[in-house]
Amino acid sequence: MRLSSLADYAVVMMGAAARHCGSASLVDAEGRKRARTSATELAAETGIPLPTAQKLVSLLTRAGLLKSVRGAGGGIKLARPSAAISLADIIEAIEGPIAMTNCTTHTTCSCTIAPDCTVKPHWNAVNSAIRGALGDVSLASISAGARI
Known part of the structure; x- marks a missing residue:
């Protein structure tokens, strides 16, 4: 299993967003804690194209992991605390449900061996284990200790 570049970038970008939006050490020119960032700032920091x-x-944002704030002082921020956002949440926001095979996520399977497949019943256990492992890694742990 390999993540798409987009999912990988999403994890990197959410880590940067967590550092910007959840760290008391980040302050603006007036000494106030920064609670918001922007796609432009995140792109510049991470090297991800704008x-x-x-x-x-x-x-x-559509997946409910980021929240867009309009107006003066607006920008984007985490929709919930970084400890409450998992690696699985981020990956699923980009890739959809975590599944090793298509036959476990679709009601109909177009695989030619589907009628005789003895493996299909076991994929749900594999998918659950992978989802569980990714779910155990919080955004807080991803962003902790990383330098900006």
């Missing part, structure tokens, strides 16, 4: 960062912000 159009890709903007697309990710849209997908992550």
Whole structure:
């Protein structure tokens, strides 16, 4: 199993967003804690191209992981605490449900061996184990100790 570049970028970008939006050590020019960031700032910090960062912000906002704030002092921020966002949440926001095979996520399977497949009943256990492992890794742990 390999993550798409977009999912990988989403994890990197959410880690940067967590550092910007959840760290008391980040302050603005007036000494106030920064609670928001922007796709432009995240792109510059992570090296992710701006159009890709903007697309990710849209997908992550739609999935309820980021929140867009309008107006003066607006920007984007985490929709919930970084400890309450898992690696699985981020990956599923980009890739959809975590599944090793298509036959476990679709009601109909177009696989030619489906009628005689003895493996299909076991994929749900594998998928659950992978989802569980990814679910155990919080955004807080991903972003902890990383330098900006």
